[in-house]
Amino acid sequence: MSTEESHHDGAEVAARVERRWATISVIIIVAMALLAAFAGIHRATMPQPRVETTDPSRLHLSGEFVESNLGSVLETNGNVTVRAIGQQYSFTPACILVPADTPITLRATSADVVHGILIQGTNVNTMLVPGYISEQPMRFARTGDYLMPCQEFCSFGHEGMWGKVKVIDKTEFADRAKGGGRLSCVGQ
Amino acid sequence: MLVNRKLILAHFWLAFAVFGIALTLGAWQMFIRSPIGTWLSNPELYYRSLTAHGTVMGYVFPTLVAMGFGYAISESALEQRLVGVRWAWAGFWLIVAGSIMAVIPIALGRASVLYTFYPPLIGNVFYYLGVVLVVVGSWIWVALMSINLRVWRKAHPGAPVPLAMFANVAGSYLWAWTAVGAALELLLQIIPVAAGLKTTIDAGLARVFFSWTLHAIVYFWLMPTYIAYYTIVPRAIGGRVYSDTMARISFILFLVVAMPIGMHHTFADPQVGAGFKFIHSAFTALVTLPTLLTVFTICASVEIAARLRGGRGLFGWIRALPWDNPMMLALAFSFVMLGFGGAGGLINMSYQLDASIHNTQWITGHFHLIFGGAIVIMYFAIAYDLWPHLTGRELIDLRLIRTQLWLWFVGMMITTFPWHWVGILGMPRRMAYFDFGDPGIAPQALSVTLSAIGGFILLASGILFLVILARGMRAPQTDAGPYRFALAVHQPATVPVALNTHALWVGLMIALTLTNYGYPILTLALNEGTSVPAVYVGAQ
Amino acid sequence: MTARDLFTFRNRHFTAAVGITAAILIVTAIGGFIVLPFAQPWVQFANVWDAICSAAGLPQRAATVAAPEQTRRLSEVVLTSSTLARPNQEAIGRGATLAQRCAICHGPTGISRADSPNLAGQYAAVIYKELHDFRSGARTNAVMSPFAVNLTDQEIADLSMYYAYLPRLPAYHPTPQLPKPNIVIYGAPMRGIAPCGSCHGSLDNKIGSPWLEGQSEAYMKAQLQAFASGERRNDISQQMRNIARAMTPQEIDQAAAYYASQPPDVVKAVD
Numbered sequence: 001m002s003t004e005e006s007h008h009d010g011a012e013v014a015a016r017v018e019r020r021w022a023t024i025s026v027i028i029i030v031a032m033a034l035l036a037a038f039a040g041i042h043r044a045t046m047p048q049p050r051v052e053t054t055d056p057s058r059l060h061l062s063g064e065f066v067e068s069n070l071g072s073v074l075e076t077n078g079n080v081t082v083r084a085i086g087q088q089y090s091f092t093p094a095c096i097l098v099p100a101d102t103p104i105t106l107r108a109t110s111a112d113v114v115h116g117i118l119i120q121g122t123n124v125n126t127m128l129v130p131g132y133i134s135e136q137p138m139r140f141a142r143t144g145d146y147l148m149p150c151q152e153f154c155s156f157g158h159e160g161m162w163g164k165v166k167v168i169d170k171t172e173f174a175d176r177a178k179g180g181g182r183l184s185c186v187g188q
Numbered sequence: 189m190l191v192n193r194k195l196i197l198a199h200f201w202l203a204f205a206v207f208g209i210a211l212t213l214g215a216w217q218m219f220i221r222s223p224i225g226t227w228l229s230n231p232e233l234y235y236r237s238l239t240a241h242g243t244v245m246g247y248v249f250p251t252l253v254a255m256g257f258g259y260a261i262s263e264s265a266l267e268q269r270l271v272g273v274r275w276a277w278a279g280f281w282l283i284v285a286g287s288i289m290a291v292i293p294i295a296l297g298r299a300s301v302l303y304t305f306y307p308p309l310i311g312n313v314f315y316y317l318g319v320v321l322v323v324v325g326s327w328i329w330v331a332l333m334s335i336n337l338r339v340w341r342k343a344h345p346g347a348p349v350p351l352a353m354f355a356n357v358a359g360s361y362l363w364a365w366t367a368v369g370a371a372l373e374l375l376l377q378i379i380p381v382a383a384g385l386k387t388t389i390d391a392g393l394a395r396v397f398f399s400w401t402l403h404a405i406v407y408f409w410l411m412p413t414y415i416a417y418y419t420i421v422p423r424a425i426g427g428r429v430y431s432d433t434m435a436r437i438s439f440i441l442f443l444v445v446a447m448p449i450g451m452h453h454t455f456a457d458p459q460v461g462a463g464f465k466f467i468h469s470a471f472t473a474l475v476t477l478p479t480l481l482t483v484f485t486i487c488a489s490v491e492i493a494a495r496l497r498g499g500r501g502l503f504g505w506i507r508a509l510p511w512d513n514p515m516m517l518a519l520a521f522s523f524v525m526l527g528f529g530g531a532g533g534l535i536n537m538s539y540q541l542d543a544s545i546h547n548t549q550w551i552t553g554h555f556h557l558i559f560g561g562a563i564v565i566m567y568f569a570i571a572y573d574l575w576p577h578l579t580g581r582e583l584i585d586l587r588l589i590r591t592q593l594w595l596w597f598v599g600m601m602i603t604t605f606p607w608h609w610v611g612i613l614g615m616p617r618r619m620a621y622f623d624f625g626d627p628g629i630a631p632q633a634l635s636v637t638l639s640a641i642g643g644f645i646l647l648a649s650g651i652l653f654l655v656i657l658a659r660g661m662r663a664p665q666t667d668a669g670p671y672r673f674a675l676a677v678h679q680p681a682t683v684p685v686a687l688n689t690h691a692l693w694v695g696l697m698i699a700l701t702l703t704n705y706g707y708p709i710l711t712l713a714l715n716e717g718t719s720v721p722a723v724y725v726g727a728q
Numbered sequence: 729m730t731a732r733d734l735f736t737f738r739n740r741h742f743t744a745a746v747g748i749t750a751a752i753l754i755v756t757a758i759g760g761f762i763v764l765p766f767a768q769p770w771v772q773f774a775n776v777w778d779a780i781c782s783a784a785g786l787p788q789r790a791a792t793v794a795a796p797e798q799t800r801r802l803s804e805v806v807l808t809s810s811t812l813a814r815p816n817q818e819a820i821g822r823g824a825t826l827a828q829r830c831a832i833c834h835g836p837t838g839i840s841r842a843d844s845p846n847l848a849g850q851y852a853a854v855i856y857k858e859l860h861d862f863r864s865g866a867r868t869n870a871v872m873s874p875f876a877v878n879l880t881d882q883e884i885a886d887l888s889m890y891y892a893y894l895p896r897l898p899a900y901h902p903t904p905q906l907p908k909p910n911i912v913i914y915g916a917p918m919r920g921i922a923p924c925g926s927c928h929g930s931l932d933n934k935i936g937s938p939w940l941e942g943q944s945e946a947y948m949k950a951q952l953q954a955f956a957s958g959e960r961r962n963d964i965s966q967q968m969r970n971i972a973r974a975m976t977p978q979e980i981d982q983a984a985a986y987y988a989s990q991p992p993d994v995v996k997a998v999d
Contacts (some may be wrong), residue, residue, distance in 0.1 A: 011678045018434055025480040029473050036539045047455050048463045049771045051785040056720050057806050060964045066801055067965060069780055070794035079340050090933050090970035111965055114306050114391055116547050118911045120614030123457055123543045129392045131718035132458035147628045151547035151616040153302050154861040155309060155725055156232045157922025159619040160915040181796055186975055229913050232931050387810040461785025466760030585784055628917040685734050685742030692734055696749055703753060708785055715787050721808035
């Protein structure tokens with residue numbers, strides 16, 4: 001066997017090993033993509049399904065983010081909807097009250113600049129971009145207090161923009177909801 | 189054949205000088221918001237520093253390194269004097285002018301909007317104009333790389349383009365196109381508002397434009413590092429590149445799939461449709477392919493070096509590697525950090541897991557590990573490798589160099605690992621101070637303190653790096669010989685057209701950008717109702 | 729080696745690259761636009777077209793929601809950074825004439841001898857908003873409300889620009905300058921209180937928030953208490969009530985005393 005040939009054989013071997021590795025890499029990637037799709041179908045946290053718009057400087061005049069409509073409301077089907085806004089430098093309501101073990105829809109938007117809502121210890125995490133409405137499903141397994149900081153720089157008071165979430169027992173929430181109106185734990 | 193050494197040295201020195209300043213700011217930021225610092229009586233100072241740190245580290249420093257390294261590659265790999273030296277200097281001075289123009293409003297506290305801009309927050313117009321000048325200066329470099337390759341091709345019809353130059357030009361095209369997103373955002377949206385010509389701006393559209401730039405820019409930062417992996421490391425440790433073809437495919441893949449994936453930064457955004465988010469997520473998964481291929485090829489190349497040095501056994505060859513060689517050390521550190529950083533990146537890009545860490549300190553930990561760690565440590569190695577060829581003087585103290593690399597690696601580990609951890613605990617990004625006395629976040633205090641200590645180790649390493657380079661300017665003279673790049677085991681005599689030119693891949697890159705960004709950008713741009721009033725930052 | 733050799737389906741690299749890219753795009757598009765939307769049972773789509781449009785991100789106006797009646801009248805002012813951003817001399821002149829009737833309480837130079845707010849050099853948007861709120865009844869005051877009720881939009885704008893134009897003079901409540909209390913410097917992050925200056929001018933100005941240096945201590949304290957108790961509600965979407973409610977009575981005292989003791993020149997003049 002001439003050196004020429006062995007050189008050629010070497011190249012063949014190298015290419016074959018390489019192809020094998022490339023195949024393994026592709027399999028890894030496809031597996032990851034399938035995993036993502038599977039998790040998506042089985043109700044992991046998903047990006048919101050729709051893009052909805054609103055006018056941030058007129059939120060307080062009409063529509064679903066007027067002051068009297070901010071807070072939590074028990075819907076007729078037993079689910080809860082929470083409406084909130086972020087503004088420099090607070091969330092309204094500053095303390096969100098929700099029941100445990102209940103499907104909850106968070107609908108929120110920003111009145112001025114880009115903010116973010118993050119509830120510590122949960123997967124609830126969404127941007128608030130002025131002009132657009134953010135929607136995220138959430139569900140709390142246990143009662144207690146959670147911190148809810150703003151997670152995007154919103155000018156020089158950003159470090160002071162911390163809200164709270166209070167998760168209470170389902171029946172207690174239903175009792176409080178009997179009075180109508182929008183619930184929050186502000187001032188409690 | 190390095191002729192224009194002064195040009196290359198000017199780029200490197202400016203890059204490392206601004207790096208030193210930004211690193212110092214970074215260490216201060218880590219300290220001041222940690223439990224061992226005291227709360228700032230003016231939080232704006234923190235955001236001012238953060239803006240300077242991000243702008244320099246994101247836009248100025250890596251761009252200058254890529255440019256200086258690019259000129260060096262063009263001259264030495266093509267063995268051809270740089271064509272357009274005057275233009276190259278013009279590009280350099282544009283970057284100097286742009287940096288100064290951007291830094292003055294930052295230093296005065298008139299542009300503390302952070303390097304991501306995020307309108308409707310609006311700072312002083314000169315900040316944005318400065319950033320534009322930096323980008324324009326770097327586009328001159330892109331054009332020069334393309335022209336130099338063309339000149340060489342004319343003189344060498346049909347010959348395989350040296351791998352280093354092939355990759356270098358791929359990197360320059362990637363930068364040219366990825367910078368377009370931020371450029372459109374600045375020119376069409378932000379600058380008219382900052383200049384007072386308009387009063388409203390679509391914040392959602394701006395975020396989409398920025399995501400166009402924000403992810404692929406990371407691969408632009410990565411390019412010099414990958415070029416070093418393939419074309420410098422094997423030569424420096426006495427080995428060969430396992431496969432020239434696979435190397436080309438990796439760089440081509442970066443060109444094609446680095447671009448249309450940026451919307452994984454906007455998974456939590458309300459203005460982008462879920463379908464496009466999924467597509468971008470899938471393409472982000474694809475971008476792991478060139479990295480997986482690279483890990484294989486480089487490990488194989490290193491193994492070749494070890495076996496040539498007499499290494500034996502399934503893993504025994506690892507001991508035979510030249511561990512006292514700074515390049516070997518840097519590569520090993522870089523790979524470790526790339527491994528951890530890449531694993532973290534898989535979480536960020538996954539459609540669902542992202543929600544648990546989006547915009548937390550995890551993200552800052554992640555990109556510091558990848559960029560500050562895996563990438564920048566190879567910038568150090570590139571500088572060490574090139575320095576004798578640029579200065580004609582030897583870097584004598586290898587022990588000091590190894591100490592510097594060790595410090596950087598250890599510092600980066602101590603900084604970023606706790607940083608990731610507090611992110612998982614839900615610590616938000618970009619806050620000037622935290623009340624660690626509150627029981628809700630008290631458990632994060634220890635981790636944040638550790639990160640701050642890591643920051644000081646990094647600062648020490650950075651200072652050491654500058655000292656080594658400065659001492660290298662006064663070391664005894666030596667003839668370092670011509671600057672060479674690693675050869676492949678099977679050096680190709682011919683290369684298929686597709687793997688020897690960029691046209692097809694640039695075409696695919698642009699096509700994928702149109703498919704993945706065209707519709708979201710158009711709908712947002714044409715939708716009248718979503719422009720919101722600008723919010724000008726700063727005292728009145 | 730020409731473009732014609734490269735961009736042809738006879739070139740297997742071209743065919744493979746374009747084919748694979750297109751295939752991935754199509755598969756992921758089907759996944760993202762059709763499969764995933766329908767695989768989420770908690771979201772309802774009218775038809776495939778609706779699912780595709782939603783997944784593509786076609787902006788939709790939010791559906792109207794029946795909100796409960798407001799129990800009290802709230803502010804209806806829309807403020808943006810361009811509100812009264814361009815003062816003009818005529819408006820300032822008209823404002824000067826109108827302002828004569830304000831001088832009894834707010835002083836001939838816009839500096840009050842009583843516990844009414846000093847208006848000289850105040851941000852135009854602030855005066856504009858408060859006058860509108862007094863006029864609409866979103867904010868009430870026995871003295872102010874009757875004055876505001878007959879003002880036209882034009883008059884409110886003129887007055888706002890006039891007072892914004894006046895130089896910021898020292899106040900009539902001279903007290904030794906007090907050290908900055910923690911609540912003013914740092915706020916209280918975990919209670920959701922940002923530093924006062926991040927809205928009230930010295931760090932940043934949130935549109936509609938006044939600068940406070942040299943104002944009457946009694947006035948500021950009363951307003952903070954009114955915000956905290958919910959008696960005053962004309963702050964849009966509770967932006968100030970959120971803060972005042974979280975402050976302790978002692979912090980309210982400290983903040984009011986501190987700002988009253990400050991000379992107005994620490995705030996940069998409006999240019």
